[in-house]
Amino acid sequence: MFYITKEFTFDAAHNLVKYHGKCEKLHGHTYRLRVTVVGEPNDEGMVIDFLELKEVVKENVLKHLDHAYINEIIEQPTAEYIAKWIYDRLKKLINNERRKLHEVVLWETPTSFVRYLEEK
Ligand SMILES: Nc1nc2c(c(=O)[nH]1)N=C([C@H](O)[C@H](O)COP(=O)(O)OP(=O)(O)OP(=O)(O)O)CN2
Numbered sequence: 001m002f003y004i005t006k007e008f009t010f011d012a013a014h015n016l017v018k019y020h021g022k023c024e025k026l027h028g029h030t031y032r033l034r035v036t037v038v039g040e041p042n043d044e045g046m047v048i049d050f051l052e053l054k055e056v057v058k059e060n061v062l063k064h065l066d067h068a069y070i071n072e073i074i075e076q077p078t079a080e081y082i083a084k085w086i087y088d089r090l091k092k093l094i095n096n097e098r099r100k101l102h103e104v105v106l107w108e109t110p111t112s113f114v115r116y117l118e119e120k
C-alpha cells in the first residue's frame with residue numbers, strides 16, 4: 001500500500017456557539033489541511049495524481065471554506081467537525097476500487113490539530 005499526501009492552507013472565521021470561553025467570540029485561523037489517500041498505483045504508477053488531488057480539494061473544500069464564515073456551513077465548527085465535513089465530501093470523490101481516502105488532518109493553530117479517519 002502507498003500513502004499519498006498533499007497539504008493546503010486556508011483562512012477562515014468562526015465562533016464556537018456551544019462553547020463557553022474566548023472561542024465563542026468571532027475569530028479566525030489560518031487552517032492547515034493534510035489529505036492522505038491510500039491505495040495501489042494505476043498504469044501510470046500513481047495512486048492518485050497530485051494534480052487531481054489538488055483540484056478535488058480546491059473545488060470541493062477550499063472553494064467553500066477559504067475566506068468563509070464557517071458557521072454558515074457547519075453549525076458548531078470545531079476542528080473535529082470541520083475535519084469530518086471535509087472527509088465526508090472528499091471520500092465520495094476519491095474512493096474507488098483501487099484507492100481510498102485514508103485520513104484528513106486539520107490544524108487550527110500551529111500546535112493544535114485533529115486527525116479524522118474511518119475505522120475499518
Ligand atoms: N477540541 C477542540 N478544542 C478547541 C477547539 C476545537 O476546535 N476543538 N477550538 C478552539 C478555538 O476555536 C481555537 O482553536 C483556540 O485557538 P487559540 O486560542 O488561538 O489557541 P491557542 O492560543 O491555545 O493556540 P496556540 O497554538 O497554543 O497558541 C478551542 N478549543
Ligand SMILES: [Zn+2]
Pocket residue numbers: 014023027028029108
Ligand atoms: Zn477557533
